[in-house]
Amino acid sequence: EKGPYPHYMLKEIDEQPVVIRKVISKYQDAAGELVIDSEIRACMKKADRIYIIACGTSYHAGLAGKQLIERIADIPVETHIASEFLYNRPILSPNPFFIFISQSGETADIRGVLVDIKQMGHSSLTITNVPGSTLSREATYTLLTHAGPEIAVASTKAYTAQIAVLAILAFDSARAKGIQIDVNPAHELSIAANAMEIMINHKEVMEEIVWQYLNDSHNCFFIGRGVDYYACLEGALKLKEISYIQAEGFPGGELKHGTIALIEEGTPVIALLTQAQVRANIRSNVQEVKARGAHVCMISIEGIAEKEDHVILPAVHEWLTPLVSVIPFQLIAYYAALYRGCDIDKPRNLAKSVTVE
Numbered sequence: 001e002k003g004p005y006p007h008y009m010l011k012e013i014d015e016q017p018v019v020i021r022k023v024i025s026k027y028q029d030a031a032g033e034l035v036i037d038s039e040i041r042a043c044m045k046k047a048d049r050i051y052i053i054a055c056g057t058s059y060h061a062g063l064a065g066k067q068l069i070e071r072i073a074d075i076p077v078e079t080h081i082a083s084e085f086l087y088n089r090p091i092l093s094p095n096p097f098f099i100f101i102s103q104s105g106e107t108a109d110i111r112g113v114l115v116d117i118k119q120m121g122h123s124s125l126t127i128t129n130v131p132g133s134t135l136s137r138e139a140t141y142t143l144l145t146h147a148g149p150e151i152a153v154a155s156t157k158a159y160t161a162q163i164a165v166l167a168i169l170a171f172d173s174a175r176a177k178g179i180q181i182d183v184n185p186a187h188e189l190s191i192a193a194n195a196m197e198i199m200i201n202h203k204e205v206m207e208e209i210v211w212q213y214l215n216d217s218h219n220c221f222f223i224g225r226g227v228d229y230y231a232c233l234e235g236a237l238k239l240k241e242i243s244y245i246q247a248e249g250f251p252g253g254e255l256k257h258g259t260i261a262l263i264e265e266g267t268p269v270i271a272l273l274t275q276a277q278v279r280a281n282i283r284s285n286v287q288e289v290k291a292r293g294a295h296v297c298m299i300s301i302e303g304i305a306e307k308e309d310h311v312i313l314p315a316v317h318e319w320l321t322p323l324v325s326v327i328p329f330q331l332i333a334y335y336a337a338l339y340r341g342c343d344i345d346k347p348r349n350l351a352k353s354v355t356v357e
């Protein structure tokens with residue numbers, strides 16, 4: 001039920017801090033440690049390479065998952081779009097482990113890959129929001145995202161719950177491999193949940209950004225580097241699918257290789273900066289587009305923010321920024337769609353669960 005909310009999407013955006021706290025509690029053992037089923041842990045430990053397969057928003061969570069697993073657990077990861085995997089299949093490593101990410105657990109493109117790798121004798125894990133779904137039944141193992149039913153076609157809380165589960169999986173795998181982690185994972189995830197809540201409680205900032213930057217624009221660029229680039233892909237997808245504004249998520253460094261030709265007076269550019277190591281580069285990309293007339297909205301994070309930035313995310317561990325940076329993107333998409341009178345929960349041409357290839 002929507003309760004007092006005008007749209008399921010807004011309700012589901014608001015639920016995210018509670019969902020992350022629920023994910024933490026679901027994966028905590030009696031001692032408060034975040035743990036994963038021991039058979040899944042053994043597969044992660046044995047794997048020489050992990051293949052994450054997903055579509056749409058779940059694919060973007062998979063890109064964040066690649067960063068998490070590689071940075072925290074030191075296991076190589078490739079993230080693939082399910083529909084491409086069958087034709088552009090990489091040469092598999094000797095001991096692969098497959099992770100399928102799907103909110104619905106019913107996506108046909110993913111099932112195609114699952115059937116294929118099962119025939120090859122590989123074991124797999126489905127990360128899904130729906131217990132008993134097809135992908136959950138057919139994979140060897142399942143981890144649930146515990147986000148509760150997601151009704152709006154635009155995925156929000158499922159995405160952040162998927163990232164939280166992937167982070168827990170990464171921390172658990174690191175421990176299994178004897179890698180020393182000098183943070184308390186449950187504590188860091190709780191800090192991220194609180195930061196998400198702070199952003200959610202400042203919706204008026206994102207509403208104002210939409211008025212200022214997207215009021216009568218037909219296109220919008222999202223730029224970032226590293227993990228921020230992955231978040232930008234999700235920001236662009238959200239904006240496209242519900243407001244129908246042509247949007248593109250772009251690596252800051254690639255702009256000068258072509259796309260900067262599209263920047264003209266008043267083109268909206270939303271820049272994201274959460275990683276200290278790319279600070280100078282992204283700020284110089286912002287100068288480059290500004291010099292060509294772009295109307296830049298800068299989203300940064302406490303610690304590396306400058307006071308003229310438009311949105312400043314509360315500080316969280318650098319591994320967990322994707323949980324927080326997506327909140328302004330979701331809200332910007334929501335308000336842009338609202339002001340355009342779009343059907344927010346049921347955008348045109350889209351279905352919640354895509355069961356055809």
Ligand code: M6R
Pocket residue numbers: 055056057058059101102103104105106107153154155156237238241350352353354
């Ligand atoms: O149920 P799934 O996570 O497998 O769905 C994958 C995509 O169809 C889905 O994430 C889609 O991109 C969303 N509408 C995005 O908001």
